[in-house]
Amino acid sequence: MAKWGMVIDLDRCTGCEACVIACHAENNLPIVGEEESAKGRQHNWIRVERYWEGEYPHIRARFIPVLCQQCDHAPCEPVCPVYATYHNPEGLNAQVYNRCIGTRFCANNCPYTVRVFNWFDHHWEKPLDEQLNPDVSIRTRGMMEKCTFCIQRIHRARHQAEDEGRDIRDGDVQPACVQSCPTEAMVFGDLDDPDSRVSQRARSRRAFRLLEELGTEPSVIYLKGDEWVEP
Amino acid sequence: MKRREFLITTTLGAGATVVLQGCGHREERLIPLLVSEEQLVPGAQYWTASVCRQCPAGCGIVVKTMLGEATTTVDGQTVRVKRRQAKKIEGNPDHPLNRGRLCARGQAGLQVLYNPDRLQGPLRRTGPRGSDQYVEITWEEAIRLLVERLQGLRQRHQAHALVFLTGRLSKHTRLLVERFMRAYGSPNHITYELFDDAVERRANELTMGREALATYDLARARYVLSFSAPFLETWRSPVYYSLGFGSMRQGRPGVRGKLVHVEPRFSLTAASADEWLPINPGTEGTLAMGLAGIIIEENLFDRAFIERHTRGFQAFRQLAREEYPPERVSEITAIPAETIVRLAREFAQHRPSLALGGGAAAAHTNGLFNLIAIQALNALVGNLGRPGGLSFTPDPPFQEFPPVPETPQTRESLRQPRLDRVDGATSIPALIERWRSGQPYAVDTLFLYEVNPLFTLPPALGVREALQKIPFIVSFSSFKDESAAWADLILPDHTYLESWWDEVPEPGAGQPAVGLAQPVVKPLYNTRLTSDVLLHVARTIGDDMRAALPWERFEDFLKEAYRGLHRAVGEGGDFEHFWEEVLKNGGWWMPDDQRSSLTDHPEPQTFDFSPALSHRRQPTFAGDERAYPFHLHIYPSIAFFDGRGANQPWLQEMPDPMTTVAWGSWVEIHPRTAEQLGVSEGDWVWIESPHGRIQAPVVLFPGARPDTVNIPVGQGHQAYGRYAKDRGANPVRLLTPLMEPVSGGLAWAATRVKVSKAPDRGRLVTVGYTRVHTEAERR
Amino acid sequence: MVIRKRVWFHLAVIVILTFLGSGFLLWSLLAGTPEQPIAFSHKVHVEKQIACTFCHQYADKSPQAGLPSVQLCMTCHQVIKADSPEIQKVRAYLDQQREIPWARVYGFPAHAHVRFHHQRHVAAGIDCAKCHGDVGQMAVAERAIRHTMGWCVECHKQNRSRFAKPRLATDCLTCHY
Numbered sequence A: 001m002a003k004w005g006m007v008i009d010l011d012r013c014t015g016c017e018a019c020v021i022a023c024h025a026e027n028n029l030p031i032v033g034e035e036e037s038a039k040g041r042q043h044n045w046i047r048v049e050r051y052w053e054g055e056y057p058h059i060r061a062r063f064i065p066v067l068c069q070q071c072d073h074a075p076c077e078p079v080c081p082v083y084a085t086y087h088n089p090e091g092l093n094a095q096v097y098n099r100c101i102g103t104r105f106c107a108n109n110c111p112y113t114v115r116v117f118n119w120f121d122h123h124w125e126k127p128l129d130e131q132l133n134p135d136v137s138i139r140t141r142g143m144m145e146k147c148t149f150c151i152q153r154i155h156r157a158r159h160q161a162e163d164e165g166r167d168i169r170d171g172d173v174q175p176a177c178v179q180s181c182p183t184e185a186m187v188f189g190d191l192d193d194p195d196s197r198v199s200q201r202a203r204s205r206r207a208f209r210l211l212e213e214l215g216t217e218p219s220v221i222y223l224k225g226d227e228w229v230e231p
Numbered sequence B: 001m002k003r004r005e006f007l008i009t010t011t012l013g014a015g016a017t018v019v020l021q022g023c024g025h026r027e028e029r030l031i032p033l034l035v036s037e038e039q040l041v042p043g044a045q046y047w048t049a050s051v052c053r054q055c056p057a058g059c060g061i062v063v064k065t066m067l068g069e070a071t072t073t074v075d076g077q078t079v080r081v082k083r084r085q086a087k088k089i090e091g092n093p094d095h096p097l098n099r100g101r102l103c104a105r106g107q108a109g110l111q112v113l114y115n116p117d118r119l120q121g122p123l124r125r126t127g128p129r130g131s132d133q134y135v136e137i138t139w140e141e142a143i144r145l146l147v148e149r150l151q152g153l154r155q156r157h158q159a160h161a162l163v164f165l166t167g168r169l170s171k172h173t174r175l176l177v178e179r180f181m182r183a184y185g186s187p188n189h190i191t192y193e194l195f196d197d198a199v200e201r202r203a204n205e206l207t208m209g210r211e212a213l214a215t216y217d218l219a220r221a222r223y224v225l226s227f228s229a230p231f232l233e234t235w236r237s238p239v240y241y242s243l244g245f246g247s248m249r250q251g252r253p254g255v256r257g258k259l260v261h262v263e264p265r266f267s268l269t270a271a272s273a274d275e276w277l278p279i280n281p282g283t284e285g286t287l288a289m290g291l292a293g294i295i296i297e298e299n300l301f302d303r304a305f306i307e308r309h310t311r312g313f314q315a316f317r318q319l320a321r322e323e324y325p326p327e328r329v330s331e332i333t334a335i336p337a338e339t340i341v342r343l344a345r346e347f348a349q350h351r352p353s354l355a356l357g358g359g360a361a362a363a364h365t366n367g368l369f370n371l372i373a374i375q376a377l378n379a380l381v382g383n384l385g386r387p388g389g390l391s392f393t394p395d396p397p398f399q400e401f402p403p404v405p406e407t408p409q410t411r412e413s414l415r416q417p418r419l420d421r422v423d424g425a426t427s428i429p430a431l432i433e434r435w436r437s438g439q440p441y442a443v444d445t446l447f448l449y450e451v452n453p454l455f456t457l458p459p460a461l462g463v464r465e466a467l468q469k470i471p472f473i474v475s476f477s478s479f480k481d482e483s484a485a486w487a488d489l490i491l492p493d494h495t496y497l498e499s500w501w502d503e504v505p506e507p508g509a510g511q512p513a514v515g516l517a518q519p520v521v522k523p524l525y526n527t528r529l530t531s532d533v534l535l536h537v538a539r540t541i542g543d544d545m546r547a548a549l550p551w552e553r554f555e556d557f558l559k560e561a562y563r564g565l566h567r568a569v570g571e572g573g574d575f576e577h578f579w580e581e582v583l584k585n586g587g588w589w590m591p592d593d594q595r596s597s598l599t600d601h602p603e604p605q606t607f608d609f610s611p612a613l614s615h616r617r618q619p620t621f622a623g624d625e626r627a628y629p630f631h632l633h634i635y636p637s638i639a640f641f642d643g644r645g646a647n648q649p650w651l652q653e654m655p656d657p658m659t660t661v662a663w664g665s666w667v668e669i670h671p672r673t674a675e676q677l678g679v680s681e682g683d684w685v686w687i688e689s690p691h692g693r694i695q696a697p698v699v700l701f702p703g704a705r706p707d708t709v710n711i712p713v714g715q716g717h718q719a720y721g722r723y724a725k726d727r728g729a730n731p732v733r734l735l736t737p738l739m740e741p742v743s744g745g746l747a748w749a750a751t752r753v754k755v756s757k758a759p760d761r762g763r764l765v766t767v768g769y770t771r772v773h774t775e776a777e778r779r
Numbered sequence C: 001m002v003i004r005k006r007v008w009f010h011l012a013v014i015v016i017l018t019f020l021g022s023g024f025l026l027w028s029l030l031a032g033t034p035e036q037p038i039a040f041s042h043k044v045h046v047e048k049q050i051a052c053t054f055c056h057q058y059a060d061k062s063p064q065a066g067l068p069s070v071q072l073c074m075t076c077h078q079v080i081k082a083d084s085p086e087i088q089k090v091r092a093y094l095d096q097q098r099e100i101p102w103a104r105v106y107g108f109p110a111h112a113h114v115r116f117h118h119q120r121h122v123a124a125g126i127d128c129a130k131c132h133g134d135v136g137q138m139a140v141a142e143r144a145i146r147h148t149m150g151w152c153v154e155c156h157k158q159n160r161s162r163f164a165k166p167r168l169a170t171d172c173l174t175c176h177y
Helices: A018-027 A033-038 A105-109 A151-163 A176-180 A197-202 B139-155 B171-184 B198-208 B238-250 B268-272 B284-297 B303-309 B313-323 B326-333 B337-349 B367-380 B428-437 B463-468 B530-541 B543-548 B554-569 B575-585 B592-600 B649-653 B671-677 B774-778 C002-030 C042-047 C070-077 C085-095 C118-123 C128-132 C149-158
Strands: A004-009 A046-053 A060-067 A085-087 A093-095 A186-190 A220-223 B046-051 B060-074 B077-091 B123-125 B134-136 B162-166 B189-191 B223-227 B258-262 B275-277 B353-357 B445-449 B472-475 B501-503 B513-517 B587-589 B630-636 B667-669 B684-689 B692-700 B708-713 B752-757
Touching: A004 A060, A004 A197, A018 A046, A018 A176, A018 B077, A018 B649, A060 B268, A176 A186, A176 B077, A186 A197, A197 A220, B046 B501, B046 B513, B046 B575, B123 B139, B139 B445, B139 B530, B162 B171, B171 B189, B171 B501, B171 B530, B171 B543, B171 B554, B198 B367, B223 B284, B223 B337, B223 B367, B238 B258, B258 B268, B258 B337, B284 B313, B284 B326, B284 B337, B284 B353, B284 B367, B303 B367, B326 B337, B337 B353, B353 B367, B428 B463, B501 B554, B513 B554, B530 B543, B530 B554, B554 B575, B554 B587, B575 B587, B667 B671, B667 B684, B671 B692, B671 B752, C070 C085
Parallel strands: A004 A220, B162 B189, B162 B445, B223 B258, B223 B353, B258 B275, B445 B472, B630 B708, B667 B692
Antiparallel strands: A004 A186, A046 A060, A085 A093, B046 B060, B060 B077, B123 B134, B501 B513, B513 B587, B630 B752, B667 B708, B684 B692, B684 B752
16 A cells, blocks of 8 residues: 655755646646635645745745645544545545535644635636546535645556556656656655655655644655755 | 537537546557547547747647537537647656756646637737727638738838847747748848847857857756846746756755855745845846956966866956956945855855856846856856856757748848848847838838737837837737737737647757647637748749748648758658657657767867957946936746736736735835835835836835845736736836847846835735744754 | 424425435436437347447546447448438438437536546446446436445445455545545
C-alpha cells in the first residue's frame, strides 16, 4: 500500500504560481470573479503564501505553497457529522462530495485553511467550459472541496500499471502542481518506499512540517530555505 | 466548414449533461493530429505536442485533448456536437528549453483558445474609427478588399506605403512576413515589443560580435549576480531560468549556489535571492564597473582568458580604476562601499560565476552601457562559453530559402527609406512622427499583427493621431484589442493552439532546437491563419508575388523548411518519417549526447572591452526632480506580461505573488513614503508624469525604494474583452518616450512622476491569507 | 394549539411530499423503461450472435461504453431489412447527418459524483449482464438492475481479493472524486 506524500523544497520555490494555475486547469476550479475574491472566497486548492521578514533595505520575502496537508491525524475528519471526510488506506484525506451536507465544520477545524466551500453553483462562460476535465467532478453549491493530490491522476497511473502487470513506479504519479513546477521544488510519491524521490528528499536536514506541534502528522513535508555558506 | 466535421449527436438525451465521464485510460502521449475526430475513443486522452505563445520564450508544450461535447451553431441551428477539446497544457518533457515545466501563463493558454471574447470571423468597419461599429464579411470579400488595396498601391508606385507592424514573430512566420513584404515591394516590416531585446542584442554584438541573446547556464553556476533582470518571472525564458535556478540552489550535492539580485524594486526574483540590493535606477553599469575595478585591482580576474580572448583590456582597466573607486560607485548607486568590495570578491572567487543584466537595467538612456559593463564582468572571470557561463545557443541548421529577387515592380519602392530608421538605428518615435507628418512619404496601409500599439506604446508619441493619418488599417488580432478596435478591417487569426507555426527559442538552452506547433484542435470559428491569408493575397496580387510565395498553405512552407533541416541534420531516411517524428515530438533538437560535446567545450568567444568606454554615459530622466519627485518603475506583470494575458480569467484571479492583489492594478509605495504622502493601503492615488496621469490603489510595499513607485504593466485595457476591459490602469500611458540612442530601445524606466491623493474609486482586492505558519516557517 | 397542529400538518405534508418526490426521482433514475426513438430490439441482435462490443465499441477500452453511430447501424442495414419502416427511420437520420437521439437507460446523475469506468470492469472479466441484466432477452432495453451504491459495493466486497489493492475495493475514492 502506498502512502502518498509530497516534499516541497522552499529553497527552490520562487512563488511563481504555476502550481496554482495548473491546479485550476486540472481540477475544474471555478473562477469566482472580483466580488467574491474580495470576500476571500477564491477557489484555490493550492495557494502561495508570502511572508515579509526584516526591514528595508534588508527585506526578505519567503514563499510557501500551501495545499491540503493530507494529515494522518486530520482535524477535519472527526468533526464531520456525515463521514464525508475520512482517511483512505493510502493516506489520502478524502472528501466525498455526495455525502457532504455543507456544515463547514471541517473547514473551521482545519489549521491550514485549505478547504474551500462552494457558496454557489459555478458557471463557465461558453466556450470556457470546453476545457473542463471530465475526469473530475464539477462540485455544486453547498459542498466542501479540497486538494485530492490529483486522485484522478493516481487512478490513471494505477490503471496503467495494472494493465502492464506491475506496481506503480516512482514518478508515475505527478499531481498537476508537481508536474508544472518550473524549479522542480515539488516531488510526489510513496513515503513508505524508502528509495522513492520523495522519501529521499524527506530525509533532508531541512525537513519540517507545517504546525508540527499540533500533532496533525501531515503528509506534506517542507524543506526550509537554505543559507549560502561561503565555502 | 464541412458538414462531416460536425458529428451531430443528440444521442445522450436532453439533460444528461454529465455522462459516465469516468477517468479515461492509457497515456497516449504525443500523438500528432493524425487521428481524425471520428476515430477518437471517448474518455481517452490524446496528447499533441505544440509550442507556447504566451510570451516570446518558445517553451515546448503537450496538450491533452479528449473527445467532448459542445454546443455550436450549424446553419443557424444550435446543435450539440462531439469534438476534440483541449483540456490541459503541460510542458513538453522532451523539449530542451523547459523540460516538461511550464509557468502560470503557459498553463492558462487554454483560456486563449476558449476565450468567450474571440473574434469569430472577418469584420469591416462601418462607423467612424473607434466607434466599434463593424459588420461581418466573408473571407472572400476580406481578401478581395485587401488585394484591391494592395494592387492599387502598387499601380500608383506606392508599394513602400504599406507598413507591416508586428510583435516579435516566431521563426518561419517572420520569414514569411519578410518574404511577403519584399515580394510586394515594401521595406517596412517593423517589429515592436514593449519589453524588447534590442539593447541586449546590441551590447552582445558590440562586445562579442553576436547580435543575439545570450544563454546563461545558471544550473552549473556557483554564484549569480543579476542586474534588474527578473529572470524568474518574465525575463527572456523564465521557465528555463527557473529550472536552472532550482538546480543551482539544490541540484548538486554539497554545492549550493548564491544568487545576488540588484534591482530598484524587490521583485519576485529579488525575493528568491540570497541578497537584494536596491540600486539607484539606471546605475547598474556603474556598479558593474565598480565591481570590475576591485576584481582588477585585487588581481582576481582570469588572466589567461583576458590575454587570450579579449581586446581593449588595458583601457578598460584604467577606466575602472580611475573612474569607479568603490566610494564613488557607492555614492552613485546607493550600495555601501563595503558591500561592493565583498560582492566583487565573492563574484571573482566562487566560479563559475555569472553576471546577467536586463529588464530595467537596459531600459534607460544608458541601458547599452549598463549591459556592456555587466557582460564585462563575465569576461573578467573568463566565464564565456564554459559550463556555468554565458554562451550563444546555435541555431538549428535550417537551409535558407532562395532570396526574393527585386523585380521591376518592386525595385524602386524597396529602395525607399525604412520609416523606423534614423542613421541606421531603429527609432519608434521617429516612425510614429513620420506616420503623423507623412514625411518622407505618407503611409497608406498598415497591417498590425501580434502587436497592440495603442496599449503598449506611450501615448505621448501621438500614436492615435498618427494612426488617424493612415487611411487603411488592417488588424490580424484574434481579439478586439485597443488597436484592432481602431482598424478598418479585422481578419482574425487562429489562436496558437489551432495554428501551424514554429519557434527557435532565443535564448535557447545551449543546444540547437526548434519547437513545431501544429493545430491541437480544429479552429473553433471562422478564423484564418494569418500566414495563410498572406499566401492567398500574394498569389492573387500577381504572378511575381506568386513566384516568391508559391505555397498554397503555410503548412507547405513549413514542411519545405523542415525538408531543408532534414537534409542538413543528415539523419538520412525518408523525409515523411522525419516529419512525422517532428510532429510527434513537437519539434527537432540536437540529441542530448551530441549536446554535451557542443556546450561543454565550445569555442571560446572573443570579448571586446572597448565599447564600455565608447558608450559610457549617465542615465537621464524625464521630469524635473522637484516637480516629479519619484522614479517610476514599471515592470511586466507575472500574470499578464505586457498586457496580452489580461483577457484570461485564471490570470486575473491569480493573486500577484508579491502583493496578493487580484483583478486589478496597484501602485507599490514604501510604507514610510506613504506615511509622508498621507496615504495608506488601499487608498487611491494619482500618479502623474509630464505626459499623463493614472490612478491606482496603494499597496504598502516594504520592497519599494522610498523614492520610487512601482506599477505593473498588463491592466488598464480599454478593450480586449470582458475580463480585461475597464480594469485597472496602464502605466505605459505615463511614459516619456526616451530612447537608448544606439539600439533604439525604449527607455521605459526613465520617467519621473509625482503622487497625490485621489478620490476613492473602489476597492483593492487582496487575497490576504491567514498567516498561521510563521513560527514553523522561520525554523 | 390549533395553529400549532396546522403547522405540524403542513410540515408533515411537506416532508411526505419531499420524500415521495425524491423517491420518485430516485426510482426514475434507477429503474424504468425509457421510450426510444427507434423500436430497437437487443434480443434480435444478440440472438444473431452479435457481440456487445460490436456496437458498444468502447466498453473494453474506455470509461464509456459508447453507442453505435448511425453509420455503424447502416453498415448492416444497408442490406438487411432495408425496407422495414424502423430501418427507414434510421436511414433518415443518416441522410440528415444526425445521430439517433437514444434515451439513456443507465447512468449516474451528476450529483452522485461517480466516475464509473467500463474498461476496468470489462478487463476484470465482469460479464455485461452482471450490471445490465439479460439484455439479450429484452425487446426494449430496460433498467433491469438498480445501480444503487449498496449494489455496487456488494460486488466490490465479494470481489475484494481480485483488486490489485484489496483495501481500495470499497474505498470511497475508488469511485467518488
